[in-house]
Amino acid sequence: MNKFWIMVAHTYFRKIKTKSFIITTLLTVLILYGLSNITTIIDTFSKDDGPKTFAVLDQTENLYPVFERNLDSSKVPIEVEKSTASESELKKQVIEEELDGFIILALDGNQFPTATVKTLSITNQEVFTQIEQVLQQTKLGIGKERLGIESNELTQLFQPVEVNKVALENNAKSEEELNQARGLVYVLLFVIYFSVIFYASMIATEVATEKSSRVMEILISSVSPVKQMFAKLIGIGLVSITQMVIILVGGYLSVRSQFENLNTLTGGFLGFTELPLSTFIYAGIYFLLGYFLFATLAAFLGSLVSRIEDAQQLISPMIFLIIGAFMIAMFGLSNPDTTFITISSYIPFFTPMIMFLRVGMLNIPSWEIGLSIALLLASITLLAIFGARVYKGGVLIYGKSSSFKDLKRALMMSKDK
Template sequence: MNSFWIILFHTYLNKLKSKSFIITTLMTVVIVLGLTNIQNIIDLFDKNGGKDSIAVLDETGQLYEPLKQQMKATNNDIKLTQYKGTEKEAEKAVEEGKYNGLILLRFNGEQLPEATYKAMSIADSSLFADLQIGLQQVKTMLAASKINLTPEQLQKLYEPVAFDKVALEKDAKTEEELNQARGLVYVLLFVIYFSVIMYASMIATEVATEKSSRVMEILISSVSPIKQMFAKIIGIGLLSMTQFAVFLIVGYYSLMSNMDSLKDGFFGVYGFGSIPTATIVYAVIFFILGYFLYATLAAFLGSLVSRIEDVQQMITPMTLLIVGGFMIAMFGLGKPDAAFITATSYIPFFTPMIMFLRVGMLTIPVWEAVLGIALLVATIIALAIFGARVYRGGVLMYGRSNSFKDIKQALELTKNE
């Protein structure tokens, strides 16, 4: 057993001190800090304090004030300024950076407003959309006055219809709870996806590296291949926990210190103020089980290749399984109760992401989550037994071997030992 712990801690410490791990961790920490400080970064580079300055050339003399009032209601970050010069002078002011854009107001043949928007670039579709909505409201009011509609009648006409949603299922989540769950599940799905795909690939590469350097020949003379496989899986698992602990600590404190600036964005819509304990527990369970499922798969696939260059080709089917589960989960965010989502949540290779999606967004019976976990554990055990046999023979195979037919050869070598 001592040899098992030696390999485990050697794998962990060797990867922990590697330049690639340190650089990756630092880069990810910078990204986390950037995302949680995004509003401060935008304000730092925005010389107008987040406001868009628009010059208005009103040919009618009647549309500027109504439009200005509408824009205050639509988007207060758009500052309209009535321009007194000519169109050419206004265009030059835009080119010199005094304004973000220019809007020309005029009447059409029916004496209703129309406009032309000019800017150095028309890539900012949200700014154009806000201006268009404001002008549309002005046009609606003028058209209503022409047919003698009172402001009260116009308000009634555009008043949203009362349309409530009521869930008949007992203990069903409210709209607010669903938004919170959707945001949390969205974030954690990315965490599960990237962690599994990154660390499983690391295990396969680690095994192939040792084989290519012939270190494996020395190792198998003193330590059984099965011990090697599980020592590497657990060692890199500890490495992933260490890295994620750093990300979570940095992200949590940075998020808490910038919550005021983020409350109107993603966190304002979804919110993370009251995360159910059960959801966190399920997230940890499915993260760990998903890791062991794909790590075991990656270890024995990595044992079949002798060159590092062949690793990616060998683990491509595994990668496609992870991507497939992630894409299904992304679809399920909008329809978590679809029959297709329910069925695929019991497929072990998809369970870590899709069953977690269901338990996070729906109120499902506990037995369904337990069944999904049981199937996942059973698959891991079966894969570990089969993978250990393949790994045991695979580490003895050298030469250009990157075909799945080599699994049969690896099993034959295991029998002949």
């Protein structure tokens, strides 16, 4: 057992000291910081940019005052000035960058306002959106006067209708709880998806690399192949936990100052304050079970090959399984109680993602949760037993190989040992 933990420690410390681990972790934390503070970063670089300046040609001779008034009330960073110059003269000023552009106001066939906005390029969509919003307000004002509708009546007319949602099921989740559960499930689905793909691939590559360097021949003389396999699973599992903790702590510190604003803007989507502790416990359980399920599968698949490129090819069906589970889970976020989602949640390779989706979004009986965990544990046990046999013989197979036919060969060699 002492040799087993030596191998676990060796795998763990060797991986966390690699440049790829350090760079990936730091880069991920920096990306999270950038995404969570994107508004501040953009404002920092654009704080010296003044408001856009536009000239206005009013072909109706009546629209400009209303348009200007609505523009001022909207507080958008655009300054306008009525012009009597010709289009060719204004075009020249835009090309010489004396103006950011010019706007031509006119009326359509129904006598409602339209605008033609001419700038050097149309890449800055924000400007066009702002002008469109101001023009829409101008159109509403004209329509209100034409129909004789008061402002408060118009506001009431466009106010969204109220729909009260009432769940009759006992202990049904409220809308706020559902929003927060959906947010947690959404985040965890991505965590499971990327971590399983990345770390399971790491395990398969690790085994193939050791075989290609003939290190395996030295290792199996002192430690059994089965101990090697589980030492790698636990060692790289600890690496994944270490990296996840660093990323999560870094991500939390990045958004902590803006957490209240983010929670308000997302309607409680990122709050997590209404979720029971059991939801977070199940999140950890399904994450760990999902990791060991796919990591065990990747370990014995990696033992069949001795080249990294062959390992990537051989584990591609496993990657497709993970992608399939992720796509089903994304569909289930909007409708988690369909029969298809329920059945999929009991398929072991889909269970970590889809059953947690159901646990987070629905009030399902305890026996269903227990059954899913039991199925996962049974699948991991069977896969570990079968995988240990394949690994035991597979580590002695060298040469080019990317075929599942080598499974039989590995099993035969494990019997001879």
